[in-house]
Each structure stands twice: as structure tokens, then as C-alpha cells.
Amino acid sequence: MTTNGYAMIAQVRFRELKTRVGLALFIAGTAWFLTKGLWPIGWFAVVVVTQFIDWLVFRPTRLNTQMPLSRAYRVVMCLTTTLNVVVYSAISAYLWMTGGEAGRLFAIIQVAGGLLHVSLHMHHVRPLLLSAVVPHSLYFLGLPIMGAVLDGQPQDVLIAIGGVLYMTHLIVAVRQSSMTTRALQDANDEARAERRKAEVASAAKSDFLAVVSHEIRTPMNAVISAANLLRRTRLDREQREHVSMLLDAGDVLVGLLNDVLDFSKIEAGKMQLEAQDIDLRDKIGSLIRLWEPKASANGVRLKVLIDDAAPARIRTDPLRLQQMLFNLLSNAVKFTEDGTISIAVDWRAEDGRLIVSVADTGCGIPADRLAHIFDSFEQVDAGTTRKYGGTGLGLAISRRLAEIMGGRLTAESVEGEGSVFTLSLPVEVAEASVVEPKRRAMADDALAGKVILAADDHAVNRRILTLLLEPHGCRIVLVENGAEAVEAAAAQRFDAILMDMQMPVMDGLEASAQIRLHGLNRQTPLIALTANAMDVHRAAWDATGVHAFLTKPIDPVLLAETLAEACSGAVNDTVVQNVA
Incomplete structure (x- = not known):
């Protein structure tokens, strides 16, 4: 057994020290009651001394669980254990000889209990186990045999035979306990190893994502900035269209990169929320202004209906609310080629929930695929990715964000008729405040001379x-x-x-x-x-x-x-x- 086994037993013995001394006091009181002699008092005093010796000997390995144990030190620990057992169970011999029938019964039960105790908590280290079990066994079997031989009471042999059966059952139980403990230790070791592997893999993934994010953003900065600079120059209509396509493609790439990073944060449980007061109608309005031109370009009309009962200001995470609504509107615009996209905002005052529904008249989702659209990297089929693009992360991120914020995101759809996505989110009603003036546009000479x-x-x-x-x-x-x-x-x-x-x-x-x-x-x-x-x-x-x-x-x-x-x-x- 490794030195850790000795250290573990040392810690157990330290925790149980007060219990052993208290039990010894109870045994001494019982022995005095049965015999009315002074020997139990002297026995208790010797027990206290031997328990102190035990505490002293086991203390170094208890305080330093990794200390190397010399052979001599292990021998001292075994001898100390034997001394403690011999002294602790000596009262059983005294009660057997002087306590009458009640004393004999108490003596045999006390030794049986001691055998059970040391077998269960010392079976990890065989030398210590033998050091404790052998003296207990000599008392347990020796007292009945001594009674049969010296006192001429052959019926005591039956007690010894019963003791043998008890010890046989105890050996089987200890062996099973040892096997179970070993199996649990092996399982724990395996679990710890797997956890270390997972932590290493998670750290490697985070490092990889950080590097990839940096390496992609650096050239993307050159691409998008060059396109913005090019747009400032004198261009004809066709050239402006080319620059717009370049900027749109750059925005899509940056959006995909951000989706991957967000998904990684959610998977790692590192997504943090920040609550702020926001104007609900302004937030919805800004999203509509963003998506209305793209919807109109497809011949799709955007309709908005906000419940009059909805609060003017709410307290929630504005970035994550915007991200979820952005993904829902993006999804609706992407898959709707004609018709209408309706955004309905309702307020459920009884439980303080904001209900936002985004309904479209797009292609819809087949019934057998509807249950999977919130899975990571899932789209309706491979053709969807080829036709519309995307990674299939937007809806997965939105649902996970809704759940993190205490809400839920659901979907209903009929293939060929359209879909309805409903976001239900608990929010706080914020106090109405004086409307802050809109930020002034930057003056043309604000940076002049800086x-x-x-x-x-x-x-x-x-x-x-x-x-x-x-x-x-x-x-x-x-x-x-x-x-x-x-x-x-x-x-x-x-x-x-x-x-x-x-x-x-x-x-x-x-x-x-x-x-x-x-x-x-x-x-x-x-x-x-x-x-x-x-x-x-x-x-x-x-x-x-x-x-x-x-x-x-x-x-x-x-x-x-x-x-x-x-x-x-x-x-x-x-x-x-x-x-x-």
C-alpha cells in the first residue's frame, strides 16, 4: 500500500480520537457498575495514555500526507496500533472473569465491535490491519476457550465456534468492502483523469479560438477597411455595387466568427449577462430600420405591432436581447422570398414576461426537421446551406441565450406556408426616465489638429x-x-x-x-x-x-x-x- 494509505488511516484515527476516549469512559463506567472494583478507573487512565501515544506517533504522516515512510516508522505505527488494541480490549478479559454472565456478554460484544471497527477502517493497509485484528481475535476466541478449559464450562466452546463464524463473515464483508472501495477509487481516478483531459481540451479549444479569431480579424480588418476607403473615392454605379458586395460579405464573415465565439462561451458556461435599462420601442425600431431595406429588396413587407400595455422601458441584457431578435429577423428575411414578416410584441403582466413573435410567410420547415432546428450546426437540409448560407448556429445560440436568461424560444411551422418563432423572456419593468437627447453627429472638425x-x-x-x-x-x-x-x-x-x-x-x-x-x-x-x-x-x-x-x-x-x-x-x- 502507498504511504497515502497510512496517512488516510492517521487522519481517520485523529478524527475518531474523541469518540474512542468517550467510548472508553462509557465502558469503564459499565465495568465499574458490574464489578464495583477500581480496576476500570485504572484501565481508563491507561487508555488515555495509549491514545496520546497513538496521536503522537501518527501525527507526522497526518500533517504531511506525502512524506516518505521509513520501514522503522511503519513498524512503530504497527506496534502502537497493537498496544492500543491490547490495552483497549483488556477490559473485556477483566469483565469476562469478574463480571458474571452480564460481564461475559458485554465483554464478547465489546471485542466483536472492536473487530468490526478496525476491519472496516484499516483494511486499506494490511500491516496495520493485522496489527489490530490479531489482538482482537485473541481476545474474541481466547476468552471462550479459556472459559471452557479453566472454568470447566464446555458450552463456551460454542461461543468460540460462533466467534469463528462471525470472523468468517467479517472477512467476506471486508473483502467485498475492499473490492468496492478499490473499484470506487479506480472510477474516481479515471474520472479525474478524464476531467483533466477535458480541461486540457477546453483550454486548447479556447486558445485555438482566440488565435483563430485574432488571425481572421487581422486580414478581415484590411479587407473591410480597404472596402470602406474605396467607397469614399469617386466610383461609378457598378463599382459601388462591387464595393457593397464586398462589405456585405465581410459583415457576414465577421458575424459567423462572432457566432462561433459566442457558442464556445455558452458551451463553456462563461456567458455573462449585464442588465441595463433600455427603451423597448427604440430597440425594436432600430432592428426594423436595419432589416427593412433588405426585406424590401426581396419584395417582403415588415409589419410591427407592439402591445399598448408593454412597458416603455425594461431592464434586461440589451446586447443579448438584440442578438436574439437579430437572429430571428435574419432568419425570417433569409427564408422569405415574398409576402410579409410580422413582429408582434406582447406583455404578460402577471409574471413579467415579454413575448416577441416573429412570423413569416416563407418556405416553412418540414415537420420531421422542426425538432432539430435549434441544434448546433443544424439547418433543414444540405441544400439550405448551399442556397442561403450560414452555419446553423444562430437559432442554437438564441435558444441557449433565452434559457440562460430564464426564458424560452419556441418554433411553429407549416412547410410551404411559413414559420412563427416566439421568444418568451422574463424582464423587469424599469422606471420611466427623462429621454436623453440623441447624441449629436460628430463635427467635421472634431479631430482637426489632434x-x-x-x-x-x-x-x-x-x-x-x-x-x-x-x-x-x-x-x-x-x-x-x-x-x-x-x-x-x-x-x-x-x-x-x-x-x-x-x-x-x-x-x-x-x-x-x-x-x-x-x-x-x-x-x-x-x-x-x-x-x-x-x-x-x-x-x-x-x-x-x-x-x-x-x-x-x-x-x-x-x-x-x-x-x-x-x-x-x-x-x-x-x-x-x-x-x-
């Missing part, structure tokens, strides 16, 4: 930043890594700093911390502009006190507005670009 430090190790990204920002009248100082950013920030005052995350020599997080420590730009607004878009990266930037967190591909309008806001010197909440 000096911006931009750190990015990718030459194309630096070129894109120059082309995007210089038309606003600002001057861009470009550096290739964090160390150069720290050096530049120590030499010149900037109005704002754009910082990439992964860079050679010194990364963006360390560079930001260095800039914040000392120098001319300790208070300069710092904006993270990175292809590292996962939550762990967002949290790392938040810890640096970053003014804003923007992700690539770059949104030119959001970038310019964020810089203008930062350079204005106004105190604002951190700006966060949603990546979902």
Missing part, C-alpha cells in the same frame, strides 16, 4: 489607420510595438492613444501600464484597438483603465466618434464595440 499615437505591429493596419483618420485633419504618429509607444509617449504629449494588444518586444497591455505610470501621457485617453476580441481580452483591458475597447475589423465611424469623444476631454463611460 495628435494621435497609434501602436500596431501590422504594416497594413498602420496604413489603414492613416487613411481612415488623416482626412479628419488629425496627425497620426505610428509605432510598431509597445516599447516604441512608451518611448514616444515619454517624449511628446498626445490627445489620444490607439493601442494594439499583441505586439513584439512589448505588448499593448504592458505598454499601457508603463504609460499610465509616469510621463506626459498619464491622463491621456487610451483606446484599445485589437483583433483580440474575446471576453478575457476585454477584461484585461478593463483592468488597465482603458477609455474604450474597439475590435477589428475597424468600424470607421465608431473609431472616429470614439476618438473625438476621447479628445474632447469629456468624462464618459467606457465605449465598447459589441462583437456579438
Whole structure:
């Protein structure tokens, strides 16, 4: 047996120390009651001494479960165990000889109990088991045999025979218990090994997704930014259509990447919700404005009906609500080639539920496929993917988000007639507040004359930043890594700093911390502009006190507005670009 077995028994004996001493006190009191002698008191005093010795001997391995055990130390533990058993059960011999029939019965029961106890909790370590069982057995069988021989009571032999049968059953029970314990230990070891494998696999998947996300976003930033820059130039109608197709395809690719990242977060149980007060009708209206042009292009009409009883403002996670409704509308527009898409918003006051139904007159879903449309990577058939595109993650993510938020998402459909998706979500009614004025459009000269430090190790990204920002009248100082950013920030005052995350020599997080420590730009607004878009990266930037967190591909309008806001010197909440 490994040294861990000795340590485990040492811990068990320590936990049971008070119980053994208390039981010894009860036995001493019973023995005194049966014999009216002083020997039980002396026996109890010796038991206390031997229990202290036991505590002292087993203490080192109990405190250090991994300590190597020498052969001599193991022998000492076995001898200590034998001494304790001999002393503890010595009272049985005393009661057998002086306690009459009641004393003999009590003595045999006490030894039988001791045998059962040591067999169950010491069977992990055979030397200790034998050290405890042998003395108990000598008492258990020796007392009846001694009575038969010395006292001339042959009926005591029957007690000894009964003792043998008891010990036989005990051996079988201990063996079965040992096998069960070993099987449980093996199962636990296997489960721990599998859990370690799963944790390693999960970490590898997270690392892989982080790398893939970064590596895809970096070239996508170049593609989408170049398309945005191209759209600013003088183009004919056909060229503008080509640029629009390029931007639409880029948006689809970024959306697919975000879906995969969201699904990974949900699967890992790392999806976090943030409750905020939102204007319900504004939220629905913004989604309608987004999808109405695409629906109209297909000859489809969007209709909206909002229950008058629905609260003006609700408290929920606005990003996840928007994501679910976005997926439902996207699904409806994608699969409806003519007719109508109806969005109905109802309010169930009795349990505070918002009910949003999206009904379309599209192709519908076959009955045998309806139960699977919320499965990951599922679509109606392979032809659906070829014709309409997509990964089949949108509905799966939406249902999982609804469940995480305490709601549910269901679907009804008739093939050839259309589908109805219903989102039922518990929300809180928020207090009506004074309507804040809409944010003013950025002034044309908001960045004029501003000096911006931009750190990015990718030459194309630096070129894109120059082309995007210089038309606003600002001057861009470009550096290739964090160390150069720290050096530049120590030499010149900037109005704002754009910082990439992964860079050679010194990364963006360390560079930001260095800039914040000392120098001319300790208070300069710092904006993270990175292809590292996962939550762990967002949290790392938040810890640096970053003014804003923007992700690539770059949104030119959001970038310019964020810089203008930062350079204005106004105190604002951190700006966060949603990546979902």
C-alpha cells in the first residue's frame, strides 16, 4: 500500500480520537457498575495514555500526507496500533472473569465491535490491519476457550465456534468492502483523469479560438477597411455595387466568427449577462430600420405591432436581447422570398414576461426537421446551406441565450406556408426616465489638429489607420510595438492613444501600464484597438483603465466618434464595440 494509505488511516484515527476516549469512559463506567472494583478507573487512565501515544506517533504522516515512510516508522505505527488494541480490549478479559454472565456478554460484544471497527477502517493497509485484528481475535476466541478449559464450562466452546463464524463473515464483508472501495477509487481516478483531459481540451479549444479569431480579424480588418476607403473615392454605379458586395460579405464573415465565439462561451458556461435599462420601442425600431431595406429588396413587407400595455422601458441584457431578435429577423428575411414578416410584441403582466413573435410567410420547415432546428450546426437540409448560407448556429445560440436568461424560444411551422418563432423572456419593468437627447453627429472638425499615437505591429493596419483618420485633419504618429509607444509617449504629449494588444518586444497591455505610470501621457485617453476580441481580452483591458475597447475589423465611424469623444476631454463611460 502507498504511504497515502497510512496517512488516510492517521487522519481517520485523529478524527475518531474523541469518540474512542468517550467510548472508553462509557465502558469503564459499565465495568465499574458490574464489578464495583477500581480496576476500570485504572484501565481508563491507561487508555488515555495509549491514545496520546497513538496521536503522537501518527501525527507526522497526518500533517504531511506525502512524506516518505521509513520501514522503522511503519513498524512503530504497527506496534502502537497493537498496544492500543491490547490495552483497549483488556477490559473485556477483566469483565469476562469478574463480571458474571452480564460481564461475559458485554465483554464478547465489546471485542466483536472492536473487530468490526478496525476491519472496516484499516483494511486499506494490511500491516496495520493485522496489527489490530490479531489482538482482537485473541481476545474474541481466547476468552471462550479459556472459559471452557479453566472454568470447566464446555458450552463456551460454542461461543468460540460462533466467534469463528462471525470472523468468517467479517472477512467476506471486508473483502467485498475492499473490492468496492478499490473499484470506487479506480472510477474516481479515471474520472479525474478524464476531467483533466477535458480541461486540457477546453483550454486548447479556447486558445485555438482566440488565435483563430485574432488571425481572421487581422486580414478581415484590411479587407473591410480597404472596402470602406474605396467607397469614399469617386466610383461609378457598378463599382459601388462591387464595393457593397464586398462589405456585405465581410459583415457576414465577421458575424459567423462572432457566432462561433459566442457558442464556445455558452458551451463553456462563461456567458455573462449585464442588465441595463433600455427603451423597448427604440430597440425594436432600430432592428426594423436595419432589416427593412433588405426585406424590401426581396419584395417582403415588415409589419410591427407592439402591445399598448408593454412597458416603455425594461431592464434586461440589451446586447443579448438584440442578438436574439437579430437572429430571428435574419432568419425570417433569409427564408422569405415574398409576402410579409410580422413582429408582434406582447406583455404578460402577471409574471413579467415579454413575448416577441416573429412570423413569416416563407418556405416553412418540414415537420420531421422542426425538432432539430435549434441544434448546433443544424439547418433543414444540405441544400439550405448551399442556397442561403450560414452555419446553423444562430437559432442554437438564441435558444441557449433565452434559457440562460430564464426564458424560452419556441418554433411553429407549416412547410410551404411559413414559420412563427416566439421568444418568451422574463424582464423587469424599469422606471420611466427623462429621454436623453440623441447624441449629436460628430463635427467635421472634431479631430482637426489632434495628435494621435497609434501602436500596431501590422504594416497594413498602420496604413489603414492613416487613411481612415488623416482626412479628419488629425496627425497620426505610428509605432510598431509597445516599447516604441512608451518611448514616444515619454517624449511628446498626445490627445489620444490607439493601442494594439499583441505586439513584439512589448505588448499593448504592458505598454499601457508603463504609460499610465509616469510621463506626459498619464491622463491621456487610451483606446484599445485589437483583433483580440474575446471576453478575457476585454477584461484585461478593463483592468488597465482603458477609455474604450474597439475590435477589428475597424468600424470607421465608431473609431472616429470614439476618438473625438476621447479628445474632447469629456468624462464618459467606457465605449465598447459589441462583437456579438
